[in-house]
Amino acid sequence: MFERFTVHARGVVTGAVEHASRAGSPVVTEEHLLLALLDREGTKAAFALASLGVTDRRAELIEALAAARRRGGLSKADTAALSELGICVEEIVARVEQTHGPGAMADAPRGKAWPSGRPSFTKESKKVLERALRIALARKQKHIGDEHLLLAVAAGVGVVGEVLAEFGGTYGGVERVLSLRAA
Secondary structure (H helix, E strand, C coil), X not given: CHHHECHHHHHHHHHHHHHHHHCCCCEECHHHHHHHHHHCCCCHHHHHHHHCCCHXXXXXXXXXXXXXXXXXXXXXXXXXXXXXXXXXXXXXHHHHHHHHCCCCCCCCCCCCCCCCCCCEECHHHHXXXXXXXXXXXXXCCCCECHHHHHHHHHHCCCHHHHHHHHCCCCHHHHHHHHHHHHC
């Protein structure tokens, strides 16, 4: 599959590995892929993120991802559902952190690095790469670009897709901006 990746898409994958390594993570997650997409300049994905205002709010987006990790990886929808049952996630997080220290509930990426020490990809991040392939094929395109990776992240369910959407990077929005650029 990687032979279909454009130079820009390969740059995203390499950037995601670098983000994982800098964070001391043994695995590359969807979050690392999103951060690598935000690092890109002069590409279709960079254009889409800038057009939607996501790039300008990068620091806020990173804070929102950190807050989700602090909640043990629960999305805002999960938190709201628990709240309807009378369970205050923020209160639980505060109590756990009071006893066990800051970040005690942080959702640590699960998995092992390759024997070489390079981070491996989580099941979820592999799904993003597969979804990017399916998106490219559905558009009858032979190569996978960083725009396909961005669409795949935006189409994902879970915290990373939710946070991206919260900052304007919905699947429909990304698709609309990319189609305007192509026109």
